[in-house]
Amino acid sequence: MRILGIEGTAWAASAAVFEYDPDDPAPLDADQPFIETDAYQPESGGIHPREAAEHMGEAIPAVVESALDAADGPIDAVAFSRGPGLGPCLRIVGTAARALAGTLDVPLVGVNHMVAHLEIGRYGSGFDSPVCLNASGANAHLLGYHDGRYRVLGETMDTGVGNAIDKFTRHVGWSHPGGPKVEEAAKDGEYVDLPYVVKGMDFSFSGLMSAAKAEYDEGTPVEDVCFSLQETIFAMLTEVAERALSLTGSDELVLGGGVGQNERLREMLSTMCADRGAEFYAPDPRYLRDNAGMIAVLGAKMLAAGDSLTIEESAVDPNFRPDEVDVTWRADEASVAFEPMETAERQGAEAIVTVESVEPRSTEARTQSGARVIKRRLPKAYRHPALDERLRRERTVAEARLTSDARRQGVPTPVVRDVDVAEATITFDRVGDRDLGAALTPDRARMVGAHLARLHRAGIVHGDPTVRNVRVDDRCYLIDFGLGYHSGHVEDHAMDCHVFGGSVRGTAGDTDAVLSAFEAGYAEAGDEAVLDRLREVEGRGRYT
Numbered sequence: 001m002r003i004l005g006i007e008g009t010a011w012a013a014s015a016a017v018f019e020y021d022p023d024d025p026a027p028l029d030a031d032q033p034f035i036e037t038d039a040y041q042p043e044s045g046g047i048h049p050r051e052a053a054e055h056m057g058e059a060i061p062a063v064v065e066s067a068l069d070a071a072d073g074p075i076d077a078v079a080f081s082r083g084p085g086l087g088p089c090l091r092i093v094g095t096a097a098r099a100l101a102g103t104l105d106v107p108l109v110g111v112n113h114m115v116a117h118l119e120i121g122r123y124g125s126g127f128d129s130p131v132c133l134n135a136s137g138a139n140a141h142l143l144g145y146h147d148g149r150y151r152v153l154g155e156t157m158d159t160g161v162g163n164a165i166d167k168f169t170r171h172v173g174w175s176h177p178g179g180p181k182v183e184e185a186a187k188d189g190e191y192v193d194l195p196y197v198v199k200g201m202d203f204s205f206s207g208l209m210s211a212a213k214a215e216y217d218e219g220t221p222v223e224d225v226c227f228s229l230q231e232t233i234f235a236m237l238t239e240v241a242e243r244a245l246s247l248t249g250s251d252e253l254v255l256g257g258g259v260g261q262n263e264r265l266r267e268m269l270s271t272m273c274a275d276r277g278a279e280f281y282a283p284d285p286r287y288l289r290d291n292a293g294m295i296a297v298l299g300a301k302m303l304a305a306g307d308s309l310t311i312e313e314s315a316v317d318p319n320f321r322p323d324e325v326d327v328t329w330r331a332d333e334a335s336v337a338f339e340p341m342e343t344a345e346r347q348g349a350e351a352i353v354t355v356e357s358v359e360p361r362s363t364e365a366r367t368q369s370g371a372r373v374i375k376r377r378l379p380k381a382y383r384h385p386a387l388d389e390r391l392r393r394e395r396t397v398a399e400a401r402l403t404s405d406a407r408r409q410g411v412p413t414p415v416v417r418d419v420d421v422a423e424a425t426i427t428f429d430r431v432g433d434r435d436l437g438a439a440l441t442p443d444r445a446r447m448v449g450a451h452l453a454r455l456h457r458a459g460i461v462h463g464d465p466t467v468r469n470v471r472v473d474d475r476c477y478l479i480d481f482g483l484g485y486h487s488g489h490v491e492d493h494a495m496d497c498h499v500f501g502g503s504v505r506g507t508a509g510d511t512d513a514v515l516s517a518f519e520a521g522y523a524e525a526g527d528e529a530v531l532d533r534l535r536e537v538e539g540r541g542r543y544t
């Protein structure tokens, strides 16, 4: 089959033709798919939606014509980006796609742009069920296929990653887009500390960007700010990608989105994957930045699965989220998630955890399960040494302190036997016989809800309460408090609940029963306002 793809969500007026044989998928190369793009370049400032839409109106007919000229025969379907993106741009492109499908008398296929960013990487890599990091202008997500959908394992809590960088370059007076200019300037920069914010697998850029602007205003050389911005932002993205690999047990990562063209980001991801024995694939830059090739490739898979739209169904959606897409072109059983195994040595996202048995004769050291675990936060080669030192030290201190604080509040946690801050090493009693991820039931989820509520009432935030950070036997023990802190804010408490929910949706079955039990457990012991805020956090339109 031969698919025409059209893209025009923001800056790229682009058309492509892709020849697809489901039984013999062709590799991506320089001329397959054929892509023609006409980029919108704002005269000043960032992207103006109305100007960008005018650009689409002018440029789309010409790029479509080039694509049709390059096609080797008749077109079987027209695929277009239905969203997310700028409303005025989407409407112009939607109208063009409908008209063209009508004229050619072929089906119309509506593609989610963010799912296209990840599927092009999956197609190019040949990986079956990877974790996907989408690092684009208006978005930043971690996605994994589970239970028939691409689940959002983590995402930005405020702006997209490219937009955050572009706002900084606007502040210093550089033209759009800022990403490549920051990359260039960073080559001569030195490191200064900037705020680093990850919450489970979610992350936030707003505090970091304000601090970067303030550094610049106070006279820190712009190269140093650019260097440190890259080191900080990309370390955050690499860390959450590693957390997603650890949570799901996957050993495949693909990159998507325009910021993925950045060499330093690719280097960090590739180092992280190599160090944990995972495979990493980043598509060629022509498939990372917005392009119609990725729309045509996913459009072809959708068409092969019989997934097309009537004109009435084909309205565009500026807030189209990737987890709203009904994934028709993949088997329902496929999943990014693997059942965790009990081994003597565990590689988490941050640390190596080894189980040690304790001499039964030493009564003082004897514990219920007769074993200890040693958790070592080894240096991460992907991140700047100064940042690495700081994170390992801060988290070791926080983890030791909060694990004990939580137990004093009556929440089951392992006893801390020894802490070596210089070596970023903690020795705990071994607790539980499995991870919650291997034994998740509504009853256990209810216990976790009650434990979190109790923590929150005492002003403690866990920071990363996933199904891998709870150990179970007949009790549920919370572990891994390294991202924890003290706070009485409803928002921080709601984020903890959100992190738990995301880890369940991304890896478990029977999620509705599990999550309502979790909330019931929380409601019994905690503040209802937190669950109301959770609703708000989950419904929030994040992308500005």
Ligand SMILES: C[C@@H](O)[C@H](NC(=O)OP(=O)(O)OC[C@H]1O[C@@H](n2cnc3c(N)ncnc32)[C@H](O)[C@@H]1O)C(=O)O
Pocket: 009, 010, 011, 084, 085, 086, 113, 135, 136, 137, 138, 139, 160, 161, 162, 163, 165, 166, 177, 178, 179, 180, 183, 257, 258, 259, 260, 261, 262, 263, 288, 289, 290
């Ligand atoms: C919804 C859609 O319109 C939107 N598209 C989009 O953001 O364009 P994309 O091509 O994926 O990414 C553009 C961003 O990518 C950044 N960028 C480009 N080259 C870069 C580089 N070398 N380093 C860092 N950022 C870079 C730009 O600064 C800009 O913010 C999206 O995918 O979120």
Ligand SMILES: Nc1ncnc2c1ncn2[C@@H]1O[C@H](COP(=O)(O)OP(=O)(O)OP(=O)(O)O)[C@@H](O)[C@H]1O
Pocket: 243, 246, 247, 346, 347, 348, 349, 350, 351, 352, 353, 373, 375, 414, 428, 429, 430, 431, 432, 435, 468, 469, 471, 479, 480, 482
């Ligand atoms: N006290 C403990 N008792 C028993 N098992 C433990 C204990 N601490 C850690 N583990 C095991 O080791 C795994 C990794 O530990 P932990 O989550 O603390 O490391 P991490 O590197 O911070 O992991 P991640 O960030 O991926 O959650 C846990 O999922 C659990 O299976």
Ligand SMILES: [Fe+2]
Pocket: 113, 117, 136, 137, 257, 258, 289, 290
């Ligand atoms: Fe994009």
